[in-house]
Amino acid sequence: MSGLVLFLIAVVPIVWLFxxxxxxxxxxxxxxPGGLAFAAALAFFSLGMKPAGLATAALExxxxxxWPILLxxxxxxxxxxxxxxxxxxxxxxxLLTGISRDKRILVLILAWGFGGFLxxxxxxxxxxxxxxxxxVALGFSPMFSVVACLIANSAPTPFASVGIPLFTLSGVTGLxxxxxxxxxxxQLFIPCIVMPFFLVMLTGGGFRAIRGVxxxxxxxxxxxxxPLVLVSRFMGPELPTLLGSVCAIVCxxxxxxxxxxxxxxxxxxxxxxxxxxxxxxxxxxxxxxxxPGAASMSAVQACLPFGLVLVLVxxxxxxxxxxDALSHIKLDVVVYxxxxxxxxxxxxxxxxxxxxLLSTLISCFIQGRRLSEFFRIAGTTACESRKTAxxxxxxxxxxxxxxxxxxxxxxxxxxxxVFASFYPLIAPVIGMLGTxxxxxxxxxxxxxxxxxxxAAHAIGANPAWIASSNLSAAAAGKMISPQSVAIGLRIGGxxxxxxxxxxxxxxxxxxxxxxxxxxxxxxxxxxNG
Numbered sequence: 001m002s003g004l005v006l007f008l009i010a011v012v013p014i015v016w017l018f019x020x021x022x023x024x025x026x027x028x029x030x031x032x033p034g035g036l037a038f039a040a041a042l043a044f045f046s047l048g049m050k051p052a053g054l055a056t057a058a059l060e061x062x063x064x065x066x067w068p069i070l071l072x073x074x075x076x077x078x079x080x081x082x083x084x085x086x087x088x089x090x091x092x093x094x095l096l097t098g099i100s101r102d103k104r105i106l107v108l109i110l111a112w113g114f115g116g117f118l119x120x121x122x123x124x125x126x127x128x129x130x131x132x133x134x135x136v137a138l139g140f141s142p143m144f145s146v147v148a149c150l151i152a153n154s155a156p157t158p159f160a161s162v163g164i165p166l167f168t169l170s171g172v173t174g175l176x177x178x179x180x181x182x183x184x185x186x187q188l189f190i191p192c193i194v195m196p197f198f199l200v201m202l203t204g205g206g207f208r209a210i211r212g213v214x215x216x217x218x219x220x221x222x223x224x225x226x227p228l229v230l231v232s233r234f235m236g237p238e239l240p241t242l243l244g245s246v247c248a249i250v251c252x253x254x255x256x257x258x259x260x261x262x263x264x265x266x267x268x269x270x271x272x273x274x275x276x277x278x279x280x281x282x283x284x285x286x287x288x289x290x291x292p293g294a295a296s297m298s299a300v301q302a303c304l305p306f307g308l309v310l311v312l313v314x315x316x317x318x319x320x321x322x323x324d325a326l327s328h329i330k331l332d333v334v335v336y337x338x339x340x341x342x343x344x345x346x347x348x349x350x351x352x353x354x355x356x357l358l359s360t361l362i363s364c365f366i367q368g369r370r371l372s373e374f375f376r377i378a379g380t381t382a383c384e385s386r387k388t389a390x391x392x393x394x395x396x397x398x399x400x401x402x403x404x405x406x407x408x409x410x411x412x413x414x415x416x417x418v419f420a421s422f423y424p425l426i427a428p429v430i431g432m433l434g435t436x437x438x439x440x441x442x443x444x445x446x447x448x449x450x451x452x453x454x455a456a457h458a459i460g461a462n463p464a465w466i467a468s469s470n471l472s473a474a475a476a477g478k479m480i481s482p483q484s485v486a487i488g489l490r491i492g493g494x495x496x497x498x499x500x501x502x503x504x505x506x507x508x509x510x511x512x513x514x515x516x517x518x519x520x521x522x523x524x525x526x527x528n529g
């Protein structure tokens with residue numbers, strides 16, 4: 001079978017997803033099973049994949065979707081709803097609006113800064129779920145909250161979960177993780193500056209929204225981008241996103257105190273906090289206090305569940321002896337029956353979802369709440385996540401079938417063959433498509449890392465630079481991945497609107513990818529490799 005025919009077969013599931021979401025406007029729990037059906041049928045009838053291989057590839061995808069992805073999605077929603085019902089979210093609202101009531105600044109602090117921090121320690125949808133839910137609680141619409149958090153959850157992702165995507169790419173390619181991390185930080189520096197401006201324009205309805213907060217927005221970008229470069233250069237790939245996001249939060253808050261003017265122009269962007277967060281279709285308003293004593297909750301009590309998440313994830317990730325001890329409590333399983341099957345790692349005590357649930361339970365004890373209320377919230381949340389579960393399970397199963405059948409590789413090989421010496425312009429596009437398909441920077445590194453290195457050698461380019469561009473642009477693919485969008489739907493009232501979300505985020509993903517492509521190709525032209 002020719003490469004062109006393989007390519008045309010391989011793109012069918014991807015084309016279907018774009019048509020289903022953006023043209024036919026189908027909900028994810030219908031569109032993604034359709035993509036899975038196309039991938040399975042093509043793999044079996046056109047590519048000769050055996051039934052056992054087809055079934056076990058899909059099963060591997062389903063298991064990975066359940067653990068850790070769906071686990072962390074449901075856990076994050078339980079944490080949020082618990083905070084809503086105890087009245088803690090109302091207190092957090094007042095704390096945030098004490099920093100600034102300007103919607104543009106709040107989005108920078110929550111989606112860009114706090115979301116980046118959560119990506120650095122947890123990943124797996126937490127940076128969309130929790131900041132997005134807080135934005136809804138503040139009165140932003142669920143649609144805006146999802147789109148803003150998806151856009152913000154781009155540049156931080158290559159260094160997610162204390163650098164796992166970077167270390168995975170290093171392991172797959174044999175290249176030095178430190179060099180790869182520094183390259184990624186350099187390639188993402190301009191997107192780090194640009195993305196906060198996109199968030200401000202999205203919040204304020206256009207370019208005019210930058211007026212009045214331009215310097216603050218620039219500080220938000222620089223205070224994340226510069227630490228990303230410096231930390232990756234001198235400290236390694238583990239901490240760039242963590243430290244960069246902390247700097248962004250602190251510097252953005254400080255800049256808002258220094259540069260913000262409470263004038264007539266800026267007043268139009270200030271949040272009306274008098275009426276609560278009763279957005280139609282949103283999650284329950286934070287004013288709906290279910291527990292006794294919630295009205296008198298202190299700031300420390302309100303932030304306790306979220307603070308415990310940061311503490312538990314930070315301790316288990318950054319303290320070596322603890323991490324090593326807990327990492328042995330796991331189950332490794334190879335599900336795929338064919339050659340080259342990946343090992344699924346069910347890490348029980350290091351899974352972000354388990355740590356989030358544990359944080360909520362500990363908060364329940366400390367705050368003197370009844371466990372029955374926790375289990376009621378958990379049960380309700382799990383039942384409400386049925387459509388999200390179908391979407392995520394089927395899209396990840398589709399990605400696994402495309403991987404093992406050779407479809408994903410066929411797409412990349414055709415792009416290499418067509419663009420030849422201009423391949424550095426296309427290398428980031430492969431990374432973006434890889435994450436669109438799989439929903440994971442880490443999986444994208446596994447799929448295409450070695451291929452990118454081989455292509456770099458073929459055209460005489462620096463393999464570490466080309467491989468890094470795969471991971472840099474994978475960050476852009478997170479904005480439009482159906483898996484990421486499905487997670488965002490859980491913020492409230494958005495079932496069936498996946499296509500609308502993708503249409504809104506697509507232009508930002510393409511701009512980000514184009515910037516990285518130009519940076520990647522520019523170095524090749526300037527330094528000849």
